[in-house]
Amino acid sequence: xxxLSDNADLLWSAFLTTLxxxxxxxxCALVLGTVLAAMRVSPVAPLRGLATFYVEVFRNTPLTVVFxxxxxxxxxxDLQFPSRFITAVAAxxxxxxxxxxxxxxxxxxxxxxxxxxxxxxxGLTFGQSLRQVVLPxxxxxxxxxxxxxxxxxxxxxxxxxxxxxxxxxAALQRLANANADQLLAVFxxxxxxxxxxxxxxxxxIRAIETRVAIVR
Amino acid sequence: MSTSxxxxxxxxxxxxRQRIGTAVGALVVLGLIGLVLWRLGANGQLQPDRWAxxxxxxxxxxxxxxxxxxxxxxxxxxxxxAATVLGALLAVGRLxxxxxxxxxxxxxxxxxxxxxxxxxxxxxxLFLPTVGVPMTAFRALALGLxxxxxxVLAEIFRAGILSVDRGQREAAFALxxxxxxxxxxxxxxxxVRRMLPVLVAQLVVLLKDSSLGFIVGYVELLRTARSLVEFxxxxxxxxxxxxxxxxxxxxxxxxxxxxxxxxxxxxxxTRSSSKTAAAKEIELPADVQMGGGGGPx
Numbered sequence: 001x002x003x004l005s006d007n008a009d010l011l012w013s014a015f016l017t018t019l020x021x022x023x024x025x026x027x028c029a030l031v032l033g034t035v036l037a038a039m040r041v042s043p044v045a046p047l048r049g050l051a052t053f054y055v056e057v058f059r060n061t062p063l064t065v066v067f068x069x070x071x072x073x074x075x076x077x078d079l080q081f082p083s084r085f086i087t088a089v090a091a092x093x094x095x096x097x098x099x100x101x102x103x104x105x106x107x108x109x110x111x112x113x114x115x116x117x118x119x120x121x122x123g124l125t126f127g128q129s130l131r132q133v134v135l136p137x138x139x140x141x142x143x144x145x146x147x148x149x150x151x152x153x154x155x156x157x158x159x160x161x162x163x164x165x166x167x168x169x170a171a172l173q174r175l176a177n178a179n180a181d182q183l184l185a186v187f188x189x190x191x192x193x194x195x196x197x198x199x200x201x202x203x204x205i206r207a208i209e210t211r212v213a214i215v216r
Numbered sequence: 217m218s219t220s221x222x223x224x225x226x227x228x229x230x231x232x233r234q235r236i237g238t239a240v241g242a243l244v245v246l247g248l249i250g251l252v253l254w255r256l257g258a259n260g261q262l263q264p265d266r267w268a269x270x271x272x273x274x275x276x277x278x279x280x281x282x283x284x285x286x287x288x289x290x291x292x293x294x295x296x297x298a299a300t301v302l303g304a305l306l307a308v309g310r311l312x313x314x315x316x317x318x319x320x321x322x323x324x325x326x327x328x329x330x331x332x333x334x335x336x337x338x339x340x341x342l343f344l345p346t347v348g349v350p351m352t353a354f355r356a357l358a359l360g361l362x363x364x365x366x367x368v369l370a371e372i373f374r375a376g377i378l379s380v381d382r383g384q385r386e387a388a389f390a391l392x393x394x395x396x397x398x399x400x401x402x403x404x405x406x407x408v409r410r411m412l413p414v415l416v417a418q419l420v421v422l423l424k425d426s427s428l429g430f431i432v433g434y435v436e437l438l439r440t441a442r443s444l445v446e447f448x449x450x451x452x453x454x455x456x457x458x459x460x461x462x463x464x465x466x467x468x469x470x471x472x473x474x475x476x477x478x479x480x481x482x483x484x485x486t487r488s489s490s491k492t493a494a495a496k497e498i499e500l501p502a503d504v505q506m507g508g509g510g511g512p513x
Contacts, residue, residue: 043234046241059505060420060472062427065438065465072445073461099506152506155332162334162431169334176342183343191331198330 003182004189007175014171015193021088021167022154022197028093029153030146033100038130040105051101058098063159067091071163088160096153103149107142108134140212147205154197168193261458269456270463277444277460284440285467291354291436292423295361299422300415302362303369304408308399310374328367333507334428336360341432353434357426365422372414376407413483417505420475425507427468437464 004011039051058066070081070091081087111134119129161169172190176183256262269275309321328336337360344359345351380403388398408415429436435443441464448456 044237044241046238046245050241050245056473057469060424060469060476061465062424062438062468063507064427064430065468068430068438068442069461069465073458096506149506156506158332158334159428159431162428169332169338172335172338176338180346183346187335187339187343191335194332194335195330 003179004185007171010171010175011168011189011193014166014168015196017085017165018154018157018167018169018193019197021085021092021157021160021165022150025089025092025096025157026150026153028089029096029100029149032093032097033104034135036097036101037104037108038135040101041108041130043126055098055101058095059102061095063091063095063156064162066095067159067163070094084160084164088157088163088165092153092157092160096149096156099149099152100146103142103145104138106145107138110141111137137214140214143205143209143212147201147209150205151198151201154201155194158194256458266456266459270459280440280444281437281463281467284435284437284464285471287354287434287440288423288426288429288436291358291361291429291434292419292426294358295365295422295426296419298358298362299365299369302366304373304404306366306370307373307377308404310370311377313395325367325370328363329371331364333360333364333425334431336363337428337432353429353432356432357429357434360428361422361425364425365418369415369418372411372418373404373407376411376414377403379410380406409486412486413479416475416479416482420472420479421505421507423472423475424468437467440464 036051036054039047040055042048067088070087071084074080081090115133115137116129119133124132157167158169160167161173164170168190172186175186179186253262260266269277270281271278273279306321306325309317310325312318312321337356340359340363341351341353341356344356377399384402384406385398388402393401426436427438430438430442433439441460445457445460448460
């Protein structure tokens with residue numbers, strides 16, 4: 001315990017890094033994923049193709065490889081992220097957006113056709129029926145899968161440690177290398193850090209789900 | 217719902233708008249591709265001799281990438297076999313009638329799903345040697361992948377076992393089979409068959425996750441590409457950097473797409489065969505596909 005309180009500063013700032021990584025990339029992934037999902041159901045073929053291509057590529061690429069490209073490969077097309085943190089956010093968002101898109105699309109597919117037909121019969125355009133009728137229902141059905149994507153994202157932030165971001169996992173490596181006798185305490189503290197993020201999220205998701213669920 | 221319900225059968229003006237939209241969309245897509253190609257070309261990344269190195273055996277690159285690929289496949293294979301066996305055992309344990317089996321097994325499953333995969337691997341790598349278990353990067357990676365995926369697969373198997381018709385189980389009991397026999401002779405074979413597509417899909421995730429070996433120093437595909445880059449940088453500057461990274465990324469994508477396709481084929485076959493015709497379609501949830509220790513807590 002003495003040991004952990006000695007390193008409380010490092011652990012606390014690492015925890016905040018992990019948390020902000022998860023929150024910022026979660027928001028970015030949600031926005032990008034929604035755009036992708038809208039593209040995948042749109043009548044415009046090239047956009048549909050582009051979104052499908054994006055999802056297939058990112059779903060089949062390991063997150064580590066995505067990180068790797070943004071950290072080392074992207075320099076070759078004259079792009080450079082201002083900091084390691086932003087590189088990590090970009091990698092996590094780009095990767096997670098593909099899964100957000102798939103979750104949303106399954107939600108859109110779960111909306112009964114009658115809803116969209118009714119919207120059409122009322123004379124709503126594609127954009128209107130998507131925004132006002134289909135997407136709100138889709139969002140409410142996909143609260144559990146989206147929540148799970150978010151939890152997976154929170155755990156996946158640990159990969160940023162391999163790319164020089166000082167998050168919880170990086171703190172773990174640093175503390176473990178310096179204090180071989182305190183390994184278990186270090187691991188317990190770090191795992192607790194992740195659980196502090198994921199467990200309340202799981203509860204919150206369940207609470208939201210029961211609030212907004214659509215009884216069909 | 218098929219997406220076509222979202223928009224009407226287009227009339228003349230809607231068709232015109234769609235054509236315009238299609239053209240603009242195509243232009244945007246082509247423009248993006250063109251922009252990237254232009255930047256790459258301007259940096260000389262598209263010169264054929266830079267890419268030739270990937271296929272030139274004299275440079276040693278194809279061999280090294282091949283070795284990296286074999287290492288990746290090796291750790292994935294070990295993880296997959298071990299995780300499948302342990303996962304099936306855990307699934308049976310979690311369905312046990314005895315609370316003293318069911319509850320601890322449940323705790324084990326939930327624990328390994330709640331911890332990030334990288335932390336599990338680091339735990340194996342750093343902690344196990346201190347209690348006298350000799351560790352290498354390969355073992356730590358295989359063990360971490362096994363522990364995480366066995367928990368995921370256990371839940372998948374459990375869903376499969378529970379999805380077998382009640383009548384099967386009742387009939388087996390009525391024939392006088394014991395609980396073990398019912399499980400091993402009647403329920404598990406049907407569950408495994410039903411779960412085959414999901415098992416293959418999980419292999420894709422496992423293969424993706426094996427790239428975490430890059431972080432713990434296991435010389436898999438990605439780490440091989442990195443060390444090749446470092447080696448070439450020393451001799452020729454960063455001439456081949458981009459090409460090697462692209463090659464490693466492409467190998468992963470091709471491999472995973474092939475495996476995903478395989479999963480789809482198996483799924484179609486199992487669904488069309490009469491024996492499992494009634495099987496419900498069980499999809500791998502998005503969070504599990506994300507790898508890295510997803511899953512509900």
